[in-house]
Amino acid sequence: MTEQTGLKIDNTLSLLILGVAGGAGHIYDGSCSSSFLVLKDDQPICLIDLGLGVTRRLKDYGYCLPETLVITHNHTDHAGELPVVLRVESAQQRRLNIVAAAPVAERLKQHRMAEHAELFQPDELANWIDPAPETTIPLVNDLDITFHAAQHSELCFGFVISRADIPLIGYTADSGCFAPLYETLSHCQVAIYDARPKGSLWHAGLDEVAPFLNDHAYIIGHDMDEQSIPEGSRLLRPGQYINLAGDH
Numbered sequence: 001m002t003e004q005t006g007l008k009i010d011n012t013l014s015l016l017i018l019g020v021a022g023g024a025g026h027i028y029d030g031s032c033s034s035s036f037l038v039l040k041d042d043q044p045i046c047l048i049d050l051g052l053g054v055t056r057r058l059k060d061y062g063y064c065l066p067e068t069l070v071i072t073h074n075h076t077d078h079a080g081e082l083p084v085v086l087r088v089e090s091a092q093q094r095r096l097n098i099v100a101a102a103p104v105a106e107r108l109k110q111h112r113m114a115e116h117a118e119l120f121q122p123d124e125l126a127n128w129i130d131p132a133p134e135t136t137i138p139l140v141n142d143l144d145i146t147f148h149a150a151q152h153s154e155l156c157f158g159f160v161i162s163r164a165d166i167p168l169i170g171y172t173a174d175s176g177c178f179a180p181l182y183e184t185l186s187h188c189q190v191a192i193y194d195a196r197p198k199g200s201l202w203h204a205g206l207d208e209v210a211p212f213l214n215d216h217a218y219i220i221g222h223d224m225d226e227q228s229i230p231e232g233s234r235l236l237r238p239g240q241y242i243n244l245a246g247d248h
């Protein structure tokens with residue numbers, strides 16, 4: 001079991017970082033893809049992205065797959081385990097809720113799930129919940145979700161999870177430096193930004209994202225060796241918990 005860092009408080013919403021890597025990081029080095037779990041009273045209520053390595057990491061940390069998964073886009077490091085997981089869970093009479101922005105859900109069903117096409121249609125294996133972008137819908141418990149367009153090489157949407165119109169958790173998903181999305185996330189209690197040491201049009205650089213970061217901002221997707229991340233850094237590390245402030 002990988003060592004977990006940070007303090008965890010029950011009775012509140014918290015996030016558990018499962019991985020911070022990209023697809024190559026998993027395939028060549030065994031790192032877990034960028035993903036995090038939303039917990040309520042230490043119980044998983046929602047998983048954010050299901051790229052390579054995520055299911056195993058979840059097990060290593062002693063948690064079960066929640067009923068509800070949010071998928072931001074169809075890259076392997078964000079959706080690669082989806083076909084196998086949906087088939088396995090379905091065979092165990094468990095039908096997961098897959099929440100994705102409508103254009104992403106369409107792509108997932110047509111392309112990611114194609115390996116099951118001769119036997120199962122996507123709607124047989126999961127409940128697909130596919131709101132239009134910028135439309136707020138119920139997510140799980142008393143939480144809502146709204147997808148917002150990111151700037152990425154594949155159709156991709158970040159999101160804000162809110163309660164009663166109060167923005168709580170924001171995630172850019174994979175995105176280049178994109179001010180409209182950053183402005184939306186800046187109002188969240190916790191916001192997670194995709195950034196890496198050397199940026200590109202499709203992944204912001206650490207220097208590009210820096211001017212937008214407030215006290216509640218963290219960085220994922222950096223794919224850096226966690227041993228080289230300084231203590232107190234905004235760069236997230238696997239096993240790190242983030243507790244949301246206030247009484248939830």
Ligand SMILES: [Zn+2]
Pocket residue numbers: 073075078152154174
């Ligand atoms: Zn991507």
